[in-house]
Amino acid sequence: MTQVAVLGARGRMGEASVRAIEATSDMSVVAEIDVDDNLREIVEKKANVVLVFSPPGVAHEQVQWCIEQGIHVVVGTSGFDEDAVQQIRAALIERDEVNVFVVPNFSVGAVLLTQFAAKAAPLFESVEIIEMHHPDKVDAPSGTAQHTAELIARARAKAGSAPSPDATSRDPHGTRGGRIEEVNVHAVRVRGFMSSQEVLFGSEGEILRLRYDSVTRESLMPGVLAALRAVPGLPGVTIGLETVLSLG
Ligand SMILES: NC(=O)C1=CN([C@@H]2O[C@H](COP(=O)(O)OP(=O)(O)OC[C@H]3O[C@@H](n4cnc5c(N)ncnc54)[C@H](OP(=O)(O)O)[C@@H]3O)[C@@H](O)[C@H]2O)C=CC1
Ligand SMILES: O=C(O)C1=N[C@H](C(=O)O)C[C@H](O)C1
Numbered sequence: 001m002t003q004v005a006v007l008g009a010r011g012r013m014g015e016a017s018v019r020a021i022e023a024t025s026d027m028s029v030v031a032e033i034d035v036d037d038n039l040r041e042i043v044e045k046k047a048n049v050v051l052v053f054s055p056p057g058v059a060h061e062q063v064q065w066c067i068e069q070g071i072h073v074v075v076g077t078s079g080f081d082e083d084a085v086q087q088i089r090a091a092l093i094e095r096d097e098v099n100v101f102v103v104p105n106f107s108v109g110a111v112l113l114t115q116f117a118a119k120a121a122p123l124f125e126s127v128e129i130i131e132m133h134h135p136d137k138v139d140a141p142s143g144t145a146q147h148t149a150e151l152i153a154r155a156r157a158k159a160g161s162a163p164s165p166d167a168t169s170r171d172p173h174g175t176r177g178g179r180i181e182e183v184n185v186h187a188v189r190v191r192g193f194m195s196s197q198e199v200l201f202g203s204e205g206e207i208l209r210l211r212y213d214s215v216t217r218e219s220l221m222p223g224v225l226a227a228l229r230a231v232p233g234l235p236g237v238t239i240g241l242e243t244v245l246s247l248g
Contacts, residue, residue, distance in 0.1 A: 004228060005031035005042040005071075007062055008053035012136075013076060013217060017051055020221035027228060043069055049228055052077050056139050060084055067091045067098050074227045075102040078143030082150070088237050101231040102239045104147040106223030109212035110197065111241045114144070116210055117199045118151040122159030124201035124208065127152055128177070132188040132196040140187035144197055146180060147240065152199075153181035 004021050008014040009032035021027050030045040033054075039062065042050060049072045052059050059077035066073045067088070080088075080102045088100050105111060121127060129152075131145040141149075163182050177186040194214050201208040214220060223241050230244045 002027040002228065002232075003030040003046055003048045004028065005033060005045065005047035005050045006053065007033045007050060007059070008055070008077070010034040011053055011055075013053040013220070016217040016221060017053065017076075017224050020218075020225060021051075021228070024225060027225070039065060042066070042071065047071060049074060049231055051224070051228060060087070063088065063100065064091055067095050067100065070095055070098055072098060072231045073100045074224075074231050075100065076106065076224070078104065079139055079146070080104075080143065081146055085237055085239065092236060096236075099231050099234050100237045101227050101234055102237065103223065103227050103241050104143040104239075105195070106220035106227065106241060107195070107212065107214045108223065108241075108245065109219075110144055110195070110214065111223075111245060113197060113199065113210050113212045114148045114151060114240070115242055117148055117201075118155045120199075120201050120208060120210070121152040121155040122161050124203045125162075126164040126200075126202040127156075128164070128184040128186065128200050130186045130188060130198045130200070132190060132193045132198075134193050134195075135189040135191055137189060140189075141178060141180070141185045142187070142195070142197070144195070145185050145187070148197065148199065149180035149183040149185055152183050156182075 004027055006014050006018055009018055018029050021029050030047050031041045050066045051074050053076045056077055056079040063073055129145050131142045168176055177184045196213040198211040226244045
């Protein structure tokens, strides 16, 4: 029986995850940690895996703490970019028995979109990302958009693609969006969305539009459970649910 501790347990993803884990026959929740709870409970309750859905501002330090305690970690919190992953790798040098699985998005649709986008990336002149989320989300861009932009940029660099053409020389309000490794990213926060993303590709005379929509947090639970089951067998740092889905 895998004993799971959930960080951010009373938040939107934490609550849904506790319910999903408790409904399995091979995993149970031994610690539900939220703001003001003591992390020591994770060790006292003998958790084998920690699932992290605490806010981006606190999750980095908490992941480091879990590594120091020798406990595997599944990171759901957004904002674990290349720098953050490097810090995890550095911490694992001292604790090479610990595995960390960073999952920018637990939705199968989102994982497939990201993979398709990386494939399409060198084949079009232009690419931009639009991510759409609920207005209670505290960070932008989404971790998913960050991950997608990094994979697109890597695929374009490998193919020697030129940057997307853009004649804009005046944009006093920043309406062209943010840039992640030369990919323009636009973050939308509108009530009614849960999590959606579109990647637009274009060449002369044609547009390819890739899109996914997650409309409930329950849609992410198969991915959460798959990641929790997989992490003990994934040495070091692994990024992206595609590893578990045998796609990437
Ligand atoms: N990988 C994926 O597929 C997904 C990732 N996410 C990411 O997960 C993160 C959480 O999202 P969501 O559940 O919507 O956010 P919520 O704000 O609903 O949940 C976060 C919870 O963590 C609590 N918290 C605050 N400080 C601490 C602390 N020091 N230790 C433990 N818990 C703390 C918050 O309490 P309080 O509100 O009182 O501050 C809140 O209950 C975000 O980064 C989001 O982007 C979300 C959905 C899917
Ligand atoms: O905050 C959210 O809701 C989500 N956050 C993750 C992200 O930043 O990509 C995953 C999903 O998009 C939902």
